[in-house]
Amino acid sequence: MPVNYTPPTPEQLLPVRGITLGTAAAGIKRWTRDDVLLIRLSPGSHASGVFTQNRFCAAPVIVCREHLAQGTQTRALLINAGNANAGTGDAGLAAARLTCAAVAKQLACAREEVLPFSTGVIMEPLPVDKIVDALPRCAAALTPGGWYAAVRAIMTTDTVPKGASRRIDIEGTTVTITGIAKGSGMIAPDMATMLAFVATDAPIAPALLRDLAAEIADVSFNRATIDGDTSTNDSFVLMASAQAPLRPIERSNDPRLSTVRAALQEVAVELSQAIVRDGEGATKFINITVEGGRDGSECDRVARAIARSPLVKTAFFASDPNLGRIVCAIGNAGIADLDPRGVTFWLDEVLVVADGGRAASYRERDGQRVMTKPEISVRVSLSRGDATATVWTCDFSHGYVSINADYRS
Amino acid sequence: MPVNYTPPTPEQLLPVRGITLGTAAAGIKRWTRDDVLLIRLSPGSHASGVFTQNRFCAAPVIVCREHLAQGTQTRALLINAGNANAGTGDAGLAAARLTCAAVAKQLACAREEVLPFSTGVIMEPLPVDKIVDALPRCAAALTPGGWYAAVRAIMTTDTVPKGASRRIDIEGTTVTITGIAKGSGMIAPDMATMLAFVATDAPIAPALLRDLAAEIADVSFNRATIDGDTSTNDSFVLMASAQAPLRPIERSNDPRLSTVRAALQEVAVELSQAIVRDGEGATKFINITVEGGRDGSECDRVARAIARSPLVKTAFFASDPNLGRIVCAIGNAGIADLDPRGVTFWLDEVLVVADGGRAASYRERDGQRVMTKPEISVRVSLSRGDATATVWTCDFSHGYVSINADYRS
Numbered sequence: 001m002p003v004n005y006t007p008p009t010p011e012q013l014l015p016v017r018g019i020t021l022g023t024a025a026a027g028i029k030r031w032t033r034d035d036v037l038l039i040r041l042s043p044g045s046h047a048s049g050v051f052t053q054n055r056f057c058a059a060p061v062i063v064c065r066e067h068l069a070q071g072t073q074t075r076a077l078l079i080n081a082g083n084a085n086a087g088t089g090d091a092g093l094a095a096a097r098l099t100c101a102a103v104a105k106q107l108a109c110a111r112e113e114v115l116p117f118s119t120g121v122i123m124e125p126l127p128v129d130k131i132v133d134a135l136p137r138c139a140a141a142l143t144p145g146g147w148y149a150a151v152r153a154i155m156t157t158d159t160v161p162k163g164a165s166r167r168i169d170i171e172g173t174t175v176t177i178t179g180i181a182k183g184s185g186m187i188a189p190d191m192a193t194m195l196a197f198v199a200t201d202a203p204i205a206p207a208l209l210r211d212l213a214a215e216i217a218d219v220s221f222n223r224a225t226i227d228g229d230t231s232t233n234d235s236f237v238l239m240a241s242a243q244a245p246l247r248p249i250e251r252s253n254d255p256r257l258s259t260v261r262a263a264l265q266e267v268a269v270e271l272s273q274a275i276v277r278d279g280e281g282a283t284k285f286i287n288i289t290v291e292g293g294r295d296g297s298e299c300d301r302v303a304r305a306i307a308r309s310p311l312v313k314t315a316f317f318a319s320d321p322n323l324g325r326i327v328c329a330i331g332n333a334g335i336a337d338l339d340p341r342g343v344t345f346w347l348d349e350v351l352v353v354a355d356g357g358r359a360a361s362y363r364e365r366d367g368q369r370v371m372t373k374p375e376i377s378v379r380v381s382l383s384r385g386d387a388t389a390t391v392w393t394c395d396f397s398h399g400y401v402s403i404n405a406d407y408r409s
Numbered sequence: 410m411p412v413n414y415t416p417p418t419p420e421q422l423l424p425v426r427g428i429t430l431g432t433a434a435a436g437i438k439r440w441t442r443d444d445v446l447l448i449r450l451s452p453g454s455h456a457s458g459v460f461t462q463n464r465f466c467a468a469p470v471i472v473c474r475e476h477l478a479q480g481t482q483t484r485a486l487l488i489n490a491g492n493a494n495a496g497t498g499d500a501g502l503a504a505a506r507l508t509c510a511a512v513a514k515q516l517a518c519a520r521e522e523v524l525p526f527s528t529g530v531i532m533e534p535l536p537v538d539k540i541v542d543a544l545p546r547c548a549a550a551l552t553p554g555g556w557y558a559a560v561r562a563i564m565t566t567d568t569v570p571k572g573a574s575r576r577i578d579i580e581g582t583t584v585t586i587t588g589i590a591k592g593s594g595m596i597a598p599d600m601a602t603m604l605a606f607v608a609t610d611a612p613i614a615p616a617l618l619r620d621l622a623a624e625i626a627d628v629s630f631n632r633a634t635i636d637g638d639t640s641t642n643d644s645f646v647l648m649a650s651a652q653a654p655l656r657p658i659e660r661s662n663d664p665r666l667s668t669v670r671a672a673l674q675e676v677a678v679e680l681s682q683a684i685v686r687d688g689e690g691a692t693k694f695i696n697i698t699v700e701g702g703r704d705g706s707e708c709d710r711v712a713r714a715i716a717r718s719p720l721v722k723t724a725f726f727a728s729d730p731n732l733g734r735i736v737c738a739i740g741n742a743g744i745a746d747l748d749p750r751g752v753t754f755w756l757d758e759v760l761v762v763a764d765g766g767r768a769a770s771y772r773e774r775d776g777q778r779v780m781t782k783p784e785i786s787v788r789v790s791l792s793r794g795d796a797t798a799t800v801w802t803c804d805f806s807h808g809y810v811s812i813n814a815d816y817r818s
Contacts, residue, residue, distance in 0.1 A: 055747040056740030056765070087736040089750070089766020122733020123767050232737050310719065314810055324531020327496040328641050331465030338464040341498070356465070357498020358532050398810050401723055 002278035003285040003374050003394065007160040013147035014165040016176045017201040018042035018241025021146030023153040024137035026130040028082030028120070034153040036131055038138035039077040039197065040107060045241045047074035047115060048210040050217040052234040058086030059096040059126075060116040061233060067100070067112040071206070075109040077237065079117040079195065080131055081154050081182075086232035087123035095126040102132040106139050119156055119182065119195055119233055151180035154195060158182050162274040166263040170256050175202045175244045177260075179267040183275035196221060196236045196271055202260045203242035205250040212261060213238040220268035224276045225307045225393050238264070276392045281399025284316045285375045291388040292342075292381040298335055299389035302380060305333035313396030316376065321367030323352050330380060342383035348376060411687035412694040412783050412803065416569035422556035423574040425585045426610040427451035427650025430555030432562040433546035435539040437491030437529070443562040445540055447547035448486040448606065449516060454650045456483035456524060457619040459626040461643040467495035468505040468535075469525040470642060476509070476521040480615070484518040486646065488526040488604065489540055490563050490591075495641035496532035504535040511541040515548050528565055528591060528604055528642055560589035563604055567591050571683040575672040579665050584611045584653045586669075588676040592684035602640030605630060605680055611669045612651035614659040621670060622647040629677035633685045634716045634802050647673070685801045690808025693725045694784045700797040701751075701790040707744055708798035711789060714742035722805030725785065730776030732761050739789060751792035757785060 019041055023034040041047070049068055051061045068074075078099055085092045100114040107114075118126065141149075151161040163180040179198035204212065213236065221236050242248070249257050277285050288306050293299035306312055309329040315322040323345075330343060340356035350366045351359045370376055428450055432443040450456070458477055460470045477483075487508055494501045509523040516523075527535065550558075560570040574587040588607035613621065622645065630645050651657070658666050686694050697715050702708035715721055718738040724731045732754075739752060749765035759775045760768045779785055 054737060054740035055742075055744060056736050056749045056752075084733070087733050087749075087762065087766060089764055091766065121731065122737055123762070124733075125767075232733075232740060310805075317810065322530070324493070324496050324533075324641075327465050328463060328531055331463035331641060333464075335464065340465045340496075343465075353496065353532075355498055357496060357500065358534075396719075396810065398807055401726065401805065401807050401810055 002160055002274065003282055005160065005274050005277040008148070008163045010148035012165060013163045013180070014167065014176050014178050015144035016178050016199045016241060018045060018243035019199050019239065020142040020144050021150040022138040022141030022143065023146065023149045024134040024141065026080065026127070026134035028080060028127055028130060034149065035081045036134045036138055037079040037150050037153045038103065038135065038142065039150070040142050041075050041239060042241050042243055043073065043075070045074055045239060046206040046209055047237050047239045048206070048213040049115070049235055049237040050213050052231060054232050056087055056232050058084055058118060058233040059088055059092035060085055060118045061235060062093060063096045063100060064115045064117070064235065067115055070112045072110065072112055074115060074239065075113040076103050076107055077115045077117065077197065078103050079154050081156055082120040083118060083124055083126050084120045084122045084233050085118040085126040088125060092126060095128045098128050099131050102135055106135045115237065117195055117233070117235055119154065122232060147178055147180060151182070154182045156182060157280055159278055162271055162278065164267045164270040166267055168259055168263045170202070170246060170259055173244055173246050175200060175260065177263050177267050179271050181271040181275055183278055194221060194231070194234050194275055196268070197239065198237070198264060198267055199239040199241065200260060200264065201241045201244040203244060203246050203248045204240040204257070204260065205248055208249065208252060208257065209238055209240055211252070212264065216261070216265050216268045219265060220272040223391050224272040225304060225391055273392055276394050279394035281397040281402070282394030283374070283397055284395040286316060286393050286395070287377040287390065288393065289377065289388060289390045290380045290382065292383045292385060293387040293389070294385035296387045296389050299382070299387050300391070301335065302330055302333040302382065303389050303391040305329045306378060307391050307393035310396055316371070316395035317397045319371040321364055321371045323347065323367055326378065327353060338382065344381040344383065346379045347371070411569055411683065412691055414569065414683050414686040417557070417572045419557035421574060422572045422589070423576065423585050423587050424553035425587050425608045425650060427454060427652035428608050428648065429551040429553050430559040431547040431550030431552065432555065432558045433543040433550065435489065435536070435543035437489060437536055437539060443558065444490045445543045445547055446488040446559050446562045447512065447544065447551065448559070449551050450484055450648060451650050451652055452482065452484070454483055454648060455615040455618055456646050456648045457615070457622040458524070458644055458646040459622050461640060463641050465496055465641050467493055467527060467642040468497055468501035469494055469527045470644060471502060472505045472509060473524045473526070473644065476524055479521045481519065481521055483524060483648065484522040485512050485516055486524045486526065486606065487512050488563050490565055491529040492527060492533055492535050493529045493531045493642050494527040494535040497534060501535060504537045507537050508540055511544055515544045524646065526604055526642070526644055528563065528602060531641060556587055556589060560591070563591045565591060566689055568687055571680055571687065573676045573679040575676055577668055577672045579611070579655060579668055582653055582655050584609060584669065586672050586676050588680050590680040590684055592687055603630060603643045603684055605645045605677070606648065607646070607673060607676055608648040608650065609669060609673065610650045610653040612653060612655050612657045613649040613666070613669065614657055617658065617661060617666065618647055618649055620661070621673065625670070625674050625677045628674060629681040632800050633681040634713060634800055682801055685803050688803035690806040690811070691803035692783070692806055693804040695725060695802050695804070696786040696799065697802065698786065698797060698799045699789045699791065701792045701794060702796040702798070703794035705796045705798050708791070708796050709800070710744065711739055711742040711791065712798050712800040714738045715787060716800050716802035719805055725780070725804035726806045728780040730773055730780045732756065732776055735787065736762060747791065753790040753792065755788045756780070
């Protein structure tokens with residue numbers, strides 16, 4: 001069960017004008033559930049994306065980048081679960097292109113107006129025929145109310161569907177934002193095995209949409225890390241159907257953009273935290289903030305060194321205030337001139353380390369009390385600058401090992 | 410139980426002329442076993458060391474570096490288990506110095522001729538009094554045959570003692586090399602929670618001994634990684650008592666040095682592999698070799714990216730040929746211009762990936778067969794140069810989580 005996360009009800013995922021969703025069961029794995037999702041966007045819609053930094057990026061990621069680079073409108077997204085189409089070489093690339101062509105034919109649009117996504121096992125051939133066969137059924141099922149079915153179709157080891165909606169008022173017009181995401185292992189820096197799709201009907205110009213996707217990813221999905229692995233397929237896509245009856249938002253200093261950005265960001269943060277809360281085997285949600293660094297990058301490195309340490313993560317699982325492991329992880333962050341005497345850290349409000357050693361006021365029972373909570377904050381100060389960074393992570397449990405030892409069987 | 414490792418018998422750990430060892434029970438933790446080790450070296454002995462790169466290095470590591478920097482002879486090593494004296498600030502430093510002073514008094518030598526080492530829980534005050542009280546008992550127990558008792562005294566979560574000896578003939582004189590080591594979690598690049606002490610009676614000049622320690626660490630202890638964490642206390646110390654009746658070895662091109670180096674290296678490799686074989690919860694020993702890189706450093710990064718991926722490690726634990734995870738880890742190594750199409754990899758003799766995708770000849774049953782073995786080799790070619798690198802690691806099991814969730818209790 002996820003840590004402090006209540007999944008949305010179907011009614012809570014609000015339709016977004018200009019966007020319909022349909023799912024079908026293609027039987028990609030030995031399951032009977034829906035595993036293919038088609039998202040259709042009305043003419044004039046645009047999308048932008050942020051993708052994995054893994055050098056072995058999956059074929060659909062390569063095709064998404066190619067199609068988005070054309071600068072055309074986006075008319076459809078096709079997502080399948082059960083097979084990642086990664087590590088599949090030229091055959092995988094051809095497979096991803098074939099599925100786009102099939103969607104283009106089905107919806108009467110251009111191939112480069114279709115974006116493909118896959119999640120699942122790496123290095124197995126994509127069952128193109130099964131996916132193409134499922135397309136007419138997806139198309140027949142397209143509905144503005146399809147968000148809940150959509151998120152269920154793209155789940156892999158997620159234990160709950162993840163989605164969020166916001167409604168905002170812009171100049172008397174209601175603008176809607178709805179997003180869905182799937183995790184849940186392999187979530188890491190630089191976007192990890194995570195697919196997230198966030199849509200709005202606000203008329204955001206394509207150039208602004210590109211910047212917006214990067215800005216939002218940086219404060220949401222790129223803050224989430226589960227096991228430090230970065231997947232071949234991670235993708236975050238922002239869609240704007242421009243169907244809300246508003247003048248186009250074309251300038252970065254348009255105050256309406258701030259309003260939309262804030263709501264998009266809320267949805268993205270909620271989704272990315274939901275991914276961590278439902279991390280494979282997670283029993284704790286840990287917020288790690290590092291402050292007082294010379295720049296954001298070194299704060300980020302320290303935060304991630306803590307977040308990815310298996311020793312730290314198992315101590316959180318055990319509710320064991322073996323906090324020296326956090327000190328050790330800070331020392332391992334690769335900051336060559338870090339002075340341990342400048343390091344202070346708190347567990348929630350409990351001061352644990354001051355001047356590089358255990359704080360005189362620290363009592364183990366206080367550390368113990370915090371460690372038993374399901375939601376814990378670690379705050380580190382490096383005392384060498386003004387920069388800060390935050391990452392969200394979870395603990396490392398027997399559940400993680402079980403899930404990942406049994407994943408394919 | 411360790412993977413394919415038979416611990417030495419007491420008789421197999423050969424005395425080294427000029428070196429005696431004594432242990433005692435100081436009661437540092439709630440145990441009754443010996444937990445303090447004193448190693449005494451005859452006058453004219455020298456030592457050199459390679460230490461952790463962790464910025465929060467432990468107090469004894471700081472003191473070791475200071476003492477070795479004096480360039481004097483080394484007359485004693487003091488090692489305790491149960492408390493790492495790390496993250497203990499100035500008080501910890503004072504504590505480490507106090508124990509050295511006590512040894513110096515006990516053995517009538519100078520303080521800077523004593524090297525201190527600690528292993529155990531981080532961020533708890535070192536019980537100096539208990540250790541100092543144990544010194545006379547250690548001194549009374551000093552014996553050339555004390556190697557086996559010595560390694561038992563420094564164990565923490567190790568399941569077996571680790572030690573090795575070699576006898577070599579140099580110009581008709583027998584030279585002995587004996588080493589002991591303790592692991593077993595937190596073993597990682599750049600020396601991790603690992604203590605290793607290797608001694609010889611060969612008369613190696615101090616300047617050569619320094620280079621030799623670095624050279625040997627680089628092909629042995631620095632190749633070992635268990636969970637990617639690097640501890641605050643890792644230390645590898647090479648000791649030369651110069652008691653073998655030979656002319657001093659003073660030049661780096663002395664052929665006798667090659668002979669000694671080869672034997673020292675054999676012992677160091679055996680110890681470092683033993684540490685991995687007895688890694689916390691380990692059920693598999695994995696040898697990862699990356700070849701065809703532009704330089705050793707990028708090969709090393711790819712090898713360590715594979716070795717530290719929790720997804721790869723849990724797949725090994727499960728004997729699951731989910732080999733896409735290895736592809737994913739290669740892509741995560743941070744080599745920005747790596748061309749996936751140049752990547753080939755083999756699991757033992759089975760070709761898995763060629764031209765960046767699954768090899769046409771690959772059959773899952775072949776991958777499955779290799780994955781069930783207790784000892785597996787992963788060989789990756791990057792096809793972009795002539796460099797190679799090797800690391801040794803183990804899998805990630807329920808045992809790891811249990812050990813690290815319960816370590817302090």
